[in-house]
Amino acid sequence: MPRIIEGECPVSVRLLAEHMRNMVVQTRPKIPETSAQIPAKVPGGVYSDLQRAGIIGDILAGFNDVQTRWVAYDTWTYKANFQVSEKDVQSPVANLVFEGVDTIAFIELNDVPIGSTQNMFVRYVFDVKEHLKIGVNELKVTFASPVHAAENRSAKHFTAPACVPDEYNGECHANQLRKMQASFSWDWGPAFPSVGLWKPVYIEIYDTAIIRSLTTHTEQKDQLWYLRILAHLESGTSAKRVEGYITAKLFVEGHQSLNVAREIAIMTRHDGTVEVELNITVHSNVISFWWPNGFGDQPLYDLKVTLATHKDGYEVSHKHIKIGFRTLELVEEDASKILGNTTAGKGLTFYFKVNGYPMFMKGSNWIPANILPEIGYDKRTVDELLISARDTHMAMLRVWGGGVYESDYFYERCDQLGILIWQDFLFACSMYPADTEFLDNVKVEIEQTVIRLQHHPSIAVWAGNNENEVALRGNWYNTLTEFNKYKDEYIKLYVETIKPIVETWDPRRRYLVSSPSNGLESEQEGYIAKNPYDSNYGDTHYYNYLSDNWDINIYPNTRFASEYGFQSLPSLKTMATATKNKEDYHVNSSYSKHRQHSPNGYDFITDQMNRRLKLDENDPKHFEKFVFYSQISQAMAIKAETEFYRQSQADWYTMGALYWQLNDVWQAPSWSSIEYSGKWKMLHYFAKSFFAPVLVSPRLLLTDIVDVYAINDRLVPIIDGKITVDYFNWSILTPFKSQEFATNVDLLSAKKVTSLGLLNYNKDEIFLRFSFHMEGVSMSPYNFVFPKPLKDIKGLMQPNIKVTVSKNFYRNKLNDTFKYVVNIEVDAVVLFLWLETDSLHGHFDDNGLVITQANIAVNYYIKRRITVEDLEKNIRYQYYMN
Structure with a gap:
């Protein structure tokens, strides 16, 4: 087996003795340099180390994103000593492995230069056998400023755009580096141009070869699955003959295993790598299908591949992964086959078929879990976010192209939770260079990434970039005069460089050149479609801040909505972790302006609120209500748009x-549904309802007609279901009229069931409540139509609200969580009742409640036992009232 040598921690980094306060982004500080050393963690980064040492404060507090920018302008050096034995020195192979280096670094071992790094997303392996010595060895890694490195490279290979908008308080030329693009700032996040050893560093010492990775390919034919395994071997960094015996063992159901083995005697390539193929035939009666969340279970099967010196000999190396059996294809075919010879039937479909079923993909977009990449890999944070996605019926997340390729743990958890991944490659909102050095850098990145992630059943599709096709066609960066140049470079990067690599190592998954795009149609139009937002093809990103986002009629048709959103502010509880200065708690404060990176962002939020809600600027609680109303507005806007897309499955x-x-x-206005603290915004609670597997979804038309849709996201049809429509006056909890409609809905489909007219009602005095009932359907939430903006409604009464906690509580021993039942009594309709427990760290299972009954109950979950009295005392609430 390979032996691993790791450096003693702490290592040390060179730092500057002082830093400037209150500096502006454009300033390049000239700070007297002194030599000092502080402990550093690996994996880690300089910002994290400086915080732990007390050199800088909390980087996310106040204006610290700018006030600590000096860190990104300087060079930094990591040093570590490690012991090497005489046996280690005598081994045939000794490789120094860096799993992840952020980003431009120069490496020395025992004062001898051994290499450099230029890509944060690449694993670097250096042959150090000739440089090791018995006893103490010193490793030194010196990092260049990523800001200056990007600037220097841009001077040679300028590629638009030069800089991010001024509102971002960011840095320029991120597109020149193979580094997390968002680390130079984005419209939802701060600039922290990180440097450091963000993944493990170690020395591998071995005699023969190691199994670095496994890729797997499954194909189903009738009752059999054909599993093709490629074991990716490394024998050092130069060509070598590898001899031995390789075995694959697949553990299946019934405590059985399927084995295959072969003897090998092969020459590696010049870099010491080679692949060995193994094939196993699996009968379908010993495995079960892997399904996306909400459609079935996620059985995973252990696959272990072992390399030995000979058939019964010493084990040299092994690799263990878990795989799932499922079929998945992205179907782009003539839409008229489904929709007939209609306007909707023009163009191509764009849908995922899993295990033979066309599935509507519900979900969201994932950005890095932390602005510092090494912290973004934190397992607890990843768990909380993915479980929050699972619990709101999400079946797909899009890992966005301006972040990082996530950790192995992330994809393993997605496999376990049934969350499919739309994986962007890491190019976003820019043109990118296409010089030889850049393309060679990218080739290694793409090959390593595809080989590392390919075996996960959760990976659904690869996309070459985020928004770069539409950016070029739409002249986002004033590239029109050089359109042909940028188009040629676009094709060189995404088509001629990336596409062949993906198709070599993962031929069964679809590679989309861009997102959004028209898919096959974009390719047929030379990869830059005349209208990449054509509603008859592919996927779209849609943002509209000027229209009424609560109005379901404003949204354009699309085959697949892969991005859409609206901003809100984080809660005051989360905001308090960034500033406790009460003067900051105002939309026009310097702090609030600093945190809002979207140009005109607060104006857009205010405009949306004023269309539907009433907020007095002179209210002494104006900012608190502004935060609360922004979350209402965001939740209702995304609810409307999401339900429009779910309804549009029908037509x-x-x-x-x-x-x-x-x-x-961080703690700032953004499009998120989960705050930096992990706290759910109202939007995330609403997602639990608007993504429900069975939903009655109304569409209020401009003609005052309400079309009523039934949506069934299950693998069984709805037979003899019942939709109830209750008509309410705002002044009373009892409906003045009710109607029932019987409905049948096919599996995995949406259907318009009926239409209702509101012409004979005073629409400012009423609202409608929709519900669905059928035996076997346990969860179908209420839905509502508010015919008039809430600021204009008549009859809404000031409610009396009583909140109590049941005496009994429940403990879940599996996750050590305590559940309390919270009872809510009201005497009037309540809009968007929002429950908080500021001094307790638990969460409610439902929130933002529209209450139309005298009594309801919600559950409260917390990780420690508390008294009923403590919980009752800590619950506070707010709601919307004109």
Whole structure:
């Protein structure tokens, strides 16, 4: 087996003795340099180390994103000593392995230069056998400033755009580096141009070869599955003959295993790598299908591949992964086959078929879990976010192209939770260079990434970039005069460089050149479509801040909505972790302006609120209500748009809704449904309802007609279901009229059931409540139509609200969580009742409640036992009232 040598921690980094306060982004500080050393963690980064050492404070507090920018302008050196034995020195292979280096670094071992790094997403392996010595060895890694490195490279290979908008408070030329693009700032996050050893560093010492990775390919034919395994071997960094015996063992159901083995005697390539193929035939009666979340279970099967010196000999290396058996294809075919010879039937479909079933993909977009990449790999944070996605019926997340390729743990958890991944390659919102050095850098990145992730059943599709096709066609960066130059470079990068690599190592998955795009149609138009947003093809990103986002009629048709969203502010509880200065708690404060990176962002939020809600600027609680109303507005806007897409499965064959965005990297206005603290915004609670597997979904038309849709996302049809429509006056909890409609709905489909007229009602005095009932359907939430903006309604009464906690509580021993039942009594309709427990760290299972009954109950979950009295005392609430 390979032996691993790791450096002693702490290592040390060179730092500057002081830093400037209150500097502006454009300033390049000239700071007297002194030599000092502080402990550093590996994996880690300089920002993290400086915080632990007390050199800088919390980087996410106040204006620290700018006030600590000096860190990104300087060079930094990591040093570590490690012991090497005489046996180690005598081994045939000794490789120094860096799993991830962020980003431009120069490496020395015992004062001898051994190599450099230029790509944060690449694993670097250096042959150090000739440089090791018995006893103490010193490793030194010196990092160049990523800001200056990007600037220097741009001077030679300028590629638009030069800089991010001023509102981002960011840095320029991120597109020149193979580094997390968002680390130079984005509209939802701060600039922290990180440097450091963000993944493990170690020395591998071995005699023969190691199994670095496994890729697997499954194909189903009748009752058999054909499993093709490629074991990716490394024998050092130069050509070598590898001899031995390789075995694959697949553990299947019934405590059985399927084995295959072969003897090998092969020459590696010049870099010491080679692949060995193994094939196993698996009968379908010993495995079960892997299904996306909400459609079935996620059985995973252990696959272990072992390399030995000979058939019964010493084990040299082994690799263990878990695989799932499922079929998945992205179907782009003549839409008229489904929709007939209609306007909707023109063009091509764009949907995912899993295990033979066309599935509407519900979900969101994933950005890095932390602005510092090494912290973004934190397992607890990843778990909380993915479980929050699972619990709101999401079946797909799009890993966005301006972040990082996520950790092995992330994809393993997606496999376990049934969350399919739309994986962007890491190019976003820019043109990118296409010089030889850049392309060679990218080739290694793409090959390593595809080989590392390919075996996961959760990976659904690869996409070459985020928004770069539409950016070029739409002249986002004033590239029109050089359109042909940039088009040629675009094709050179995404088509001629990336596409062949993906198709070599993962031939069964679809590679989309861009997102959004027209898919096959874009390819037929030379990869830059005349209209990449054509509603008859592919996927779209849609944002509209000028229209009424609560109005379901404003949204355009699409085959697949892979991005759409609206901003809100984080809660005051989350905001308090960034500033406790009460003067900051105002929309026009310097702090609030600093945190809002979207140009005109607060104006857009205010405009949306004023269309539907009433907020007095002179209210002493104006900012608190502004935060609360922004979350109401965001939740209702995304609810309207999502339900439009789900309804449109019936008449446009829209087959996906991934809203922007799931998570946050700091405490600021953003499009997220989960705050940086992990706290759910109202949007995330609403997602639990608007993504429900069975949903009655109304569409209020401009003609005052309400079309009523039934949506069935299950693998069984709805037979003899019942839709109830209750008509309410705002002034009373009892409906003044009810109607019932019987409905049948095919499996995995949406259907318009009926239409209702509101012409004979005073629409400012009423609202409608929709519900669905059928035996075997346990969860179908209420839905509502508010015919008039809530600021204009008549009859809404000031409610009396009583909140109590049941005496009994429940403990879940599996996750050590305590559940309490919270009872809510009201005497009037309550809009968007929002429950908080500021001094307790638990969560409610439902929130933002529209209450139309005198008594309801919600559950409260917390990780420690508390008294009923403590919980009752800590619950506070707010709601919307004109």
